[in-house]
Amino acid sequence: MEYILSPSLLACDFKCAGEDIAKIDKAGAQWVHIDVMDGVFVPNISFGMPVIKSFRSATKRFFDVHLMIIEPERYIKDFKDAGADLICFHVEATGQVQETIDLIHEVGCQAAIAIKPGTLIEEVLPYLEQVEMVLVMTVEPGFGGQKYITECTDKVRELRAICNARGLDTHIQVDGGVDASNVSVPVEAGANVIVAGSAVFKGDIEGNVKAIMEQFPKAN
Numbered sequence: 001m002e003y004i005l006s007p008s009l010l011a012c013d014f015k016c017a018g019e020d021i022a023k024i025d026k027a028g029a030q031w032v033h034i035d036v037m038d039g040v041f042v043p044n045i046s047f048g049m050p051v052i053k054s055f056r057s058a059t060k061r062f063f064d065v066h067l068m069i070i071e072p073e074r075y076i077k078d079f080k081d082a083g084a085d086l087i088c089f090h091v092e093a094t095g096q097v098q099e100t101i102d103l104i105h106e107v108g109c110q111a112a113i114a115i116k117p118g119t120l121i122e123e124v125l126p127y128l129e130q131v132e133m134v135l136v137m138t139v140e141p142g143f144g145g146q147k148y149i150t151e152c153t154d155k156v157r158e159l160r161a162i163c164n165a166r167g168l169d170t171h172i173q174v175d176g177g178v179d180a181s182n183v184s185v186p187v188e189a190g191a192n193v194i195v196a197g198s199a200v201f202k203g204d205i206e207g208n209v210k211a212i213m214e215q216f217p218k219a220n
Contacts, residue, residue, distance in 0.1 A: 004030045010033075018058040030061065032059060033197075034055065071094055087111060088111075136173070140176075174186040175195035178194055
């Protein structure tokens with residue numbers, strides 16, 4: 001299984017975002033995580049398409065775009081055009097889950113579905129064969145710097161077991177409160193894509209990336 005670090009740009013220093021992105025590139029982080037928040041689905045507002053386009057010009061890394069917005073199906077093509085490689089949306093944010101997955105694939109992106117800490121994994125099970133990734137939020141979405149909710153680890157473990165039983169190599173991503181000191185917890189439970197924001201961008205960015213990735217299981 002491939003283990004991937006996806007640093008969240010929500011925690012970078014926006015006045016020198018290009019430099020910060022170059023540092024995570026140099027340190028070997030494979031993906032870039034971009035949080036899009038609308039102030040409705042979550043109580044915060046982040047950046048939209050123009051900012052993502054500016055990020056896109058700074059790197060060729062895989063863009064993992066996490067939509068925390070209501071009715072995400074309205075903007076799928078816009079996020080593709082802005083530079084998204086994977087588009088992740090919340091099952092709680094739309095009544096058109098299947099249609100949104102189909103739209104994401106139609107524009108040529110990988111599709112992912114996300115659940116909040118209080119949402120049961122049963123909500124995503126009907127779609128496992130149709131998405132490339134499931135995101136298990138390990139904090140309440142909307143703000144960075146929160147503490148990892150340990151109860152979410154069981155969701156990761158159960159979801160990986162179901163994927164294995166179905167013969168699926170679906171990525172399982174965790175987002176929230178993960179750093180070098182605890183990343184082994186979700187990884188051992190079955191997560192293979194790790195989002196980290198403050199744990200990457202506070203202090204020595206390159207050193208932080210390497211410290212987290214050193215905790216990943218080594219390839220056989």
